[in-house]
Amino acid sequence: MTNVYNFNAGPSSIPAPVLEKAKNEMFNFEQSGMAVMEMSHRSPLYEKIHFGAMDQLRKIYHIPDEFEVLFLQGGASLQFSMIPLNFLGKNQKASYVLTGSWSEKALKEASALGEVETLSSSKDNQYKYIPETDLSQLSENVAYVHLTSNNTIFGTQWPTFPKKKNVPVIVDMSSDVLSRNLPWEDLDMIYAGGQKNAGMAGVTLVVIRKSLLETANDELPPSLSYKQHAKSDSLYNTPPTAAVYITGLVANWIDECGGVEEMNRRARAKAEMIYNVIDESNDFYTGHAEFSARSTMNITFRLADEQLEKAFLSEAKEAGFVGLNGHRSVGGCRVSSYNAVPLKHVEVLRDFMIDFMKKNR
CATH class of the missing domain: 3.90.1150.10 (Aspartate Aminotransferase, domain 1)
Incomplete structure (x- = not known):
């Protein structure tokens, strides 16, 4: 593989030291005689991996205590529906900023579940720019604002996020998570598939403010409820154990790099x-x-x-x-x-x- 230069958009490169460490320990984790993906997700061995990865992510991303860290499944795309299911109430609407194909898809899925609006958009010029976005102009019945921080198809990225006013701000960070520090005071939820900057395909990272979590819909099936996943420490059902393990190694690698x-x-x-x-x-x-x-x-x-x-x-x-x-x-x-x-x-x-x-x- 030394002659391959991997610039895939995703799944993409995993750090070489991470792959080497996984090669050496993943298939006989801590001399247990079991590979990571064989052991019970209720066992102390796996809990060490699971909560260790969460703690390391908190450390390197400077995540405040008022946020929960979740490991979910279904990819970032499942969040397109989970977000309105959890936070878009009756007589409310969700406000979306369109900066590319993924924000369009997020808007489309939300529109099947409730009322939506386009707050700002750069579609008029082939998504070549990030539109001016003023969060102070939102109407009172807006449940949340949704942004996509980096746009893989068009090659644009928010240089800075708009200042939050009184409405929760949710950001899809699938393609630039863990690549820059975040203004947590202006964010209420971020989410990202793991397969670009946080490991391998199979795990979805969600970091969500506890006060936003408290407002989530209580009438959802448990598997679609952020509250349920937070209450169960992301162990409501069997997590993608191997992917969580790789995410933990990637977080450790980032920490070791600075x-x-x-x-x-x-x-x-x-x-x-x-x-x-x-x-x-x-x-x-x-x-x-x-x-x-x-x-x-x-x-x-x-x-x-x-x-x-x-x-x-x-x-x-x-x-x-x-x-x-x-x-x-x-x-x-x-x-x-x-x-x-x-x-x-x-x-x-x-x-x-x-x-x-x-x-x-």
């Missing part, structure tokens, strides 16, 4: 390398996102024509690069540089992009 602060520094350095090539290419490469909205996680760009793009992706594949194709819905090229992508791999890609440009001008 924390989320260091992840943010690395993310900025890696993204700057590729953006510099784009900006200095005299339109050989053309970025999609406006400068102020550029993502540090997903860098999207096009080449001059379709044939040149195909040649770029073909030669990149031959050179060992994986996952540089843009999303099937928009085409183009995409560099997904999540926490686990090594700086060296980005340097190799930068050099490849420069060489390809020189050969094809």
